[in-house]
Amino acid sequence: MTLYYSLVFLLLVAEMVIFLALIVPLPFTWRRKLFTFVSESPLVAKLQYGMKITFIFILILFVDSVNRVYRVQIELAAAHKAEGRGGAAVLGGSERMEVQARKFYSQRNMYLCGFTLFLSLILNRTYVMILDVLRLEEEVKAFKGDPAAKKGSSLQKAGNAGEIGKLKEELAAKDRDMANLKKQVENMQKEYNRMGDQVSGSDATSRKGQ
Template identity: 75%
Template sequence: MTLYFSLVFALLVTEMVIFMTLIVPLPHSWRRALFTFISENPLIAKLQYGLKITFIFILILFIDSVNRVYRVQLELSTASKAQGAGGAAVLGGSERMEVQARKFYSQRNMYLTGFTLFLSLILNRTYVTILDVLRLEDEVMKLKGEGGAKGDAAAKLGNAGEPGEIARLKKQLSEKDRDMENLKKQVQSQQDEYNRMGDEVSGSDSAPKKDR
């Protein structure tokens, strides 16, 4: 195994160790402290930036390994077809072993680089998911603390916090608003009727004075 593929293998083992560390059940305070350290440490931020560049080179190695596997497989397929057609042996024993060895090494490199890239994606999504879970847990704990501080106010409101009670109160409020609107319409109609009757009375009182 060449030096760069040895480094890729070391990176794969490191990713496996990190993944096992992330999924190990820890107390909330420990896990929160760990992820706070990872998120805020400038050295780890630089390391992550370097790893992004490293994964770009690993992707290039993966593409090259896939290309090598395809070429070796094509070479073996061509040799097998030539032998099946009754021609002379295209590849001798040592040559065929050499081609098989190249195929094995190409496949090994392809799997090594492929699994390293795949595990990097899993680590990234796991890290983001755990951060979201920690944020939600902090919000839940905060809401629970506020709920305890407002316990006296909730006791005064009775069952206002129970399921369905808020909807019932909203319904009562909308009914009161509707009753208020109907009452306003009735008052307005009575006021208009009163004004009309006042105008008629005023007109009947002024008519005899004009005749005189």
């Protein structure tokens, strides 16, 4: 197995571990703290962005493996068709084993990439469903008057991992832009006052001369 397919296999194992961690029954308080941390962490947001790029490459590998399987199937079908017409064996023993090996490796890579992509969709959907369940549980506890329930908690606002961290970064950027704009307005005001003073001084001088 090549290096990149080995990395895909490790990613598949990591996805399986994460999926098991998501479905493990935990107390409501622990699960809420865990998902609050995941939703607010900028590091998780960056990791999620990197994983999206990784899955694009895995999709390319999946399409390539499907193409390889298709070509091997055509090659084997052409060989069986030629042998069925009563001709000589198109593929010898070693050649047939080599083609069968290429077929096996291509199918293995196709299944590996396909299951990795499929499990990523399942993980995303499972995460969203757990967030919805936690929000509903918090609403129920709030209606019952449970002091442990927090109305308007971060779980009710979290749609994607790191969304709050991203909003904080955008707010800081807007604050910086506002500060720069304020400095520009102050400089323009000073320049306007200076020019007004010069015009007033020249008018007074002209009047004295008259």
